[in-house]
Amino acid sequence: MPDKGHKYGEGGESMIQKLEAKKMVITGDHAAAYAALLADVEVVAAYPITPQTLIVEDFATFVDDGITDAEFIMVESEHSAMSAVIGSEAAGARSFTATSSQGLALMHEMLPIASGLHLPIVMPVVNRTVAAPIGIWCEYNDMMPQRDTGWMQMYSEDNQEVLDMVIMGYKIAENHDVLLPIMMGLDAFILSHTVEPVEAPSSDEVADFLPPYKPIAVLDPDNPMAIGTFTPPEYIQELRYQTHRCMKNARKVIYDVTKEFASKFGRNYHGLIEEYETDDAEVILITMGTVTGTARDVVDAYRKQGKKVGLIKLRFFRPFPAEELRKALQNAEVIGVFDRAVSYGVGGPAWIDVKSALYGFDKPVLNFLAGIGGRDIVRGDVEKMFDIMLDAKNGKAKKEIVWINTRGVEE
Amino acid sequence: MNLNDLPEDEYFTSGHTACPGCVAPIIVRNMMKILGKNTVVYTPANCLLVFGGTYPYIAWKVPYFHEAFENTGSSISGAARAFKKKRKDVTVVGIAGDGGTYDIGIQALSGAAERNEDVIYVCYDNEAYMNTGIQRSGSTPYGASTTTTPPGKKIPGKLEHKKDMAEIMRAHEVPYVATMSVSHIADFLRKVEKAKKIKGFRYLHVFSPCPTGWRFDPSKSIEIARKAVDSGMWTLYEAEYGEIMDIYKPKKKIPVEEYIKGQGRFRHFTPEMIEELQKWVDKKWERLYGEKP
Ligand SMILES: Cc1ncc(C[n+]2csc(CCOP(=O)(O)OP(=O)(O)O)c2C)c(N)n1
Ligand code: SF4
Ligand SMILES: [Mg+2]
Numbered sequence: 001m002p003d004k005g006h007k008y009g010e011g012g013e014s015m016i017q018k019l020e021a022k023k024m025v026i027t028g029d030h031a032a033a034y035a036a037l038l039a040d041v042e043v044v045a046a047y048p049i050t051p052q053t054l055i056v057e058d059f060a061t062f063v064d065d066g067i068t069d070a071e072f073i074m075v076e077s078e079h080s081a082m083s084a085v086i087g088s089e090a091a092g093a094r095s096f097t098a099t100s101s102q103g104l105a106l107m108h109e110m111l112p113i114a115s116g117l118h119l120p121i122v123m124p125v126v127n128r129t130v131a132a133p134i135g136i137w138c139e140y141n142d143m144m145p146q147r148d149t150g151w152m153q154m155y156s157e158d159n160q161e162v163l164d165m166v167i168m169g170y171k172i173a174e175n176h177d178v179l180l181p182i183m184m185g186l187d188a189f190i191l192s193h194t195v196e197p198v199e200a201p202s203s204d205e206v207a208d209f210l211p212p213y214k215p216i217a218v219l220d221p222d223n224p225m226a227i228g229t230f231t232p233p234e235y236i237q238e239l240r241y242q243t244h245r246c247m248k249n250a251r252k253v254i255y256d257v258t259k260e261f262a263s264k265f266g267r268n269y270h271g272l273i274e275e276y277e278t279d280d281a282e283v284i285l286i287t288m289g290t291v292t293g294t295a296r297d298v299v300d301a302y303r304k305q306g307k308k309v310g311l312i313k314l315r316f317f318r319p320f321p322a323e324e325l326r327k328a329l330q331n332a333e334v335i336g337v338f339d340r341a342v343s344y345g346v347g348g349p350a351w352i353d354v355k356s357a358l359y360g361f362d363k364p365v366l367n368f369l370a371g372i373g374g375r376d377i378v379r380g381d382v383e384k385m386f387d388i389m390l391d392a393k394n395g396k397a398k399k400e401i402v403w404i405n406t407r408g409v410e411e
Numbered sequence: 412m413n414l415n416d417l418p419e420d421e422y423f424t425s426g427h428t429a430c431p432g433c434v435a436p437i438i439v440r441n442m443m444k445i446l447g448k449n450t451v452v453y454t455p456a457n458c459l460l461v462f463g464g465t466y467p468y469i470a471w472k473v474p475y476f477h478e479a480f481e482n483t484g485s486s487i488s489g490a491a492r493a494f495k496k497k498r499k500d501v502t503v504v505g506i507a508g509d510g511g512t513y514d515i516g517i518q519a520l521s522g523a524a525e526r527n528e529d530v531i532y533v534c535y536d537n538e539a540y541m542n543t544g545i546q547r548s549g550s551t552p553y554g555a556s557t558t559t560t561p562p563g564k565k566i567p568g569k570l571e572h573k574k575d576m577a578e579i580m581r582a583h584e585v586p587y588v589a590t591m592s593v594s595h596i597a598d599f600l601r602k603v604e605k606a607k608k609i610k611g612f613r614y615l616h617v618f619s620p621c622p623t624g625w626r627f628d629p630s631k632s633i634e635i636a637r638k639a640v641d642s643g644m645w646t647l648y649e650a651e652y653g654e655i656m657d658i659y660k661p662k663k664k665i666p667v668e669e670y671i672k673g674q675g676r677f678r679h680f681t682p683e684m685i686e687e688l689q690k691w692v693d694k695k696w697e698r699l700y701g702e703k704p
Contacts, residue, residue: 042496045489071492073485076522080485083519086478087489091451093496095489113478219474219490221449221501227476231466 017067021202028191029054031159031198032098032124035166037062038206039122042093045073045084050136051192052100052126059096078103082110082121089119090227092218094170097121100188101128101142108146114181115150115243117228120173120213121181122166127155127289127340128188129373137374138188140288140341144349147318150243152182152250154316155288159196162186164267167206171257174213177249187290188374201265209264251319272321274313275328277303281310283334283389286325286354288314291338291370291377298382309386314350322357329358334389334397336366347401364392370404381405412600418444427470429462432622432629434636435535436462437593439506442533442615445603448473450502451494453487455516456480457508458542458621459535481515483507484523487530495529502607504531509550510540513576524583524612531606531613534576537621545624549574552644553691554684555676557624562679572691577616577648584653586611590646592618594636598647598659605649618645626675635674642670643692646699655699664704667692 019038026034033055036044046056063072071088075081078099085095099107104125114121129135130142143153152172156162162184169182186192201209217227231239255271262268277299278284287295292313302309312328314321329335335358339348346352351367358365368385371377381404388402388411403409422443429436435458443450452475454460460477463470478486483505491503507516512534520532539557540546546559553572556562560569581588587609589602599617606613620636622629639645641661648658667689671677680688696704 043489043492045485045492069496071496073488073492074526075485075488076518076525080482080488080519080522083478083482083485084489084492087453087476087486087491088493089489090476091490091493091497093493095493109479110482117478219451219476221451221474224472224474226464226466226469226471227474228478229464229466229469229475230461230477235466 019203023197023199025195025197027054027193027195028159028162028186030058031163032166033058034200035163036096037068038203039167039170039210041070041096043071043088043095045075045081046097047075047078047081047103049100049103051128051188052098055098078106082107085121086114086119089121090219092215094213095121098124100126101130104142105130111146111149111151118179119181120179122169122173123183125183125185126188126192127185135373138190139372139374143185144341150180152180153318155185157290157292159191159198163198163200167210168257168261171210172253175253178246178253180246190290247319272316273324274315276311278310278328280308281332282308283393284310284312284329284332285336285385286312286314287338294379295382298379298386302386320353325354325357334364334392336368336385336389338368340371342369364397366392367401368404412604414596420444422472424470424472427462430623432632434593434619434632435459438535438617438619442603446502446504446607450504451490453483453505455483455507455511457511459506461542480511482519483511483516484519488523488528491528491530504533506533509534509536509538510548513549513574524585527611529610533615535617535619537619537624539624541621541624553688554680580614581650581653585614587613587651589649590616592636592640592645592647594633594640595647602649627673638670641665642667643696644670
């Protein structure tokens with residue numbers, strides 16, 4: 001039996017006040033901060049940026065109100081936030097930070113260092129436009145470019161998923177077959193600043209689900225070791241392979257953890273992807289984040305009209321669910337991929353990876369670029385995506401990459 | 412502590428790969444004897460990172476970690492807070508070069524000092540980016556030749572004077588700031604001992620002659636360090652909460668010309684350049700001692 005997460009190693013003193021299970025109406029940012037509290041994080045280092053600020057402020061309130069005795073380092077930049085949590089995690093403390101957009105870009109140098117040292121840091125990222133021009137609204141151009149830093153990354157649909165994922169995130173990341181950090185995206189303002197009903201488990205339930213962090217390599221004067229040394233070519237390639245293998249291992253662990261979570265808390269996220277009405281679907285749209293909810297409504301309406309449409313919510317982008325997608329999409333005739341980011345001159349990053357996963361499939365894979373820079377995605381936009389896919393099924397595909405609702409660009 | 416009382420224990424061992432005559436390992440080895448076993452060390456990118464341990468050969472006998480170059484202040488903050496949270500009594504020390512302190516690392520350093528993190532920050536100052544091949548830093552003295560300030564037909568070396576980093580740290584009013592040199596070993600050891608006992612942010616700035624980058628005979632390292640102090644190019648003092656408590660005054664002040672002699676990086680100096688450097692030293696002297704030299 002693992003000892004409870006909310007106890008000190010030796011003294012057995014409680015680190016957090018007991019929190020009862022409760023239903024709250026809260027923002028996505030508050031859900032993230034509250035989940036970190038429930039996960040009993042020991043060190044937090046963060047720097048404020050809109051629209052992540054509420055996470056930092058909420059956590060500061062928990063500390064100042066004595067709800068937790070976690071150490072909160074109010075660093076002078078995001079680069080330092082990531083540097084500090086790497087240091088604290090290397091010293092064996094469960095650590096937490098959160099950022100967005102420019103802050104994530106500033107952290108970039110430190111991201112492969114966190115994964116290279118196999119430190120299971122958990123970091124909500126409020127997905128926001130990256131400059132230039134400067135904007136604060138939802139876009140995935142902040143997180144997508146971080147996909148090759150060795151971090152797991154996933155995107156949440158609602159505030160409940162945000163809370164649940166921070167808790168599950170530690171369990172996945174700290175698994176000794178994985179030991180990689182994880183960032184979880186939440187849509188700027190649509191989730192970060194919008195209140196929704198969220199069920200929070202009790203601290204005891206979470207402690208039962210999430211045992212204390214057991215590091216393998218740790219800074220300990222009684223067992224000195226060097227972490228992150230200067231390393232010649234004789235060794236680095238194997239280390240890269242190990243990180244690659246950890247990312248692959250994560251797939252099974254994500255399934256196991258979402259399954260265990262479902263059995264304990266009753267909410268099932270089905271691993272890396274979630275399918276909706278895909279069984280007999282002729283066209284399937286792959287979505288990420290909050291647009292999924294709108295797309296579900298459209299699927300329901302189109303199904304009533306007899307149109308065989310379905311959707312797949314891409315929850316995890318790293319590890320990438322290539323096999324799952326091949327299986328789920330084998331009978332679809334047309335596939336569409338929604339992207340809220342663009343790899344300039346190529347297309348949407350999700351589309352690029354989906355296409356490569358479906359290599360050998362002889363069917364159209366369309367790309368819908370929408371909601372970029374925070375532009376609202378309304379129901380009509382999603383209907384348009386399905387309509388274009390249905391047209392394509394009848395051999396009337398005009399374009400492979402479609403910029404939805406973009407002035408001066410034909411759809 | 413008396414030199415004779417220095418513990419036999421070694422936490423930074425022989426077998427490291429610093430150049431002969433390098434002062435940096437002398438600093439680290441002696442400092443570690445005092446800081447002892449219960450210490451965790453951080454090194455950013457610099458000569459020490461490389462000569463102190465290239466996997467799998469590590470000279471450190473205490474836990475040691477590295478993340479990046481510009482983040483010593485924040486990396487040690489993170490580790491120190493983790494130990495605080497876990498109620499473990501560990502001395503966390505970051506050892507950065509002048510580049511990692513004066514230039515790219517000044518933001519994280521200033522942040523950690525302002526938060527009064529319970530850590531020791533050490534700057535070993537060899538007055539250039541040595542690890543990348545002797546490029547200028549904010550610490551490089553006026554006129555010195557580096558690979559990015561080569562004395563040319565038009566520009567005779569570095570045009571700017573050395574930035575006064577210790578004074579910037581003193582302005583943070585942290586519990587302890589000390590400037591040191593291994594040429595004055597008793598003073599050096601006393602300051603490390605004192606720093607170890609203080610809680611909160613401690614900044615130790617050690618002068619670190621580099622025979623390779625400064626182009627001098629490696630047997631002369633300590634002599635050059637001493638001349639730096641005697642000429643006023645480097646001043647030994649200590650400050651508590653921003654106030655200077657003790658300052659060492661050389662018995663006989665020597666001209667800078669005597670200090671720069673024998674260092675290849677100053678070989679191209681004209682009498683005018685020597686005069687410019689002397690003026691800078693004299694001004695600093697007046698500011699620190701409150702009297703004309
Ligand atoms: C972000 C970043 N920029 C540049 C470098 C390259 N770099 C490594 S060490 C170094 C110079 C170190 O100089 P200093 O701190 O004075 O230490 P020294 O090598 O002189 O002992 C530089 C520029 C780096 N590692 N990281
Ligand atoms: S280059 Fe200078 S500082 Fe670096 S190891 Fe050699 S002597 Fe020491
Ligand atoms: Mg240097």
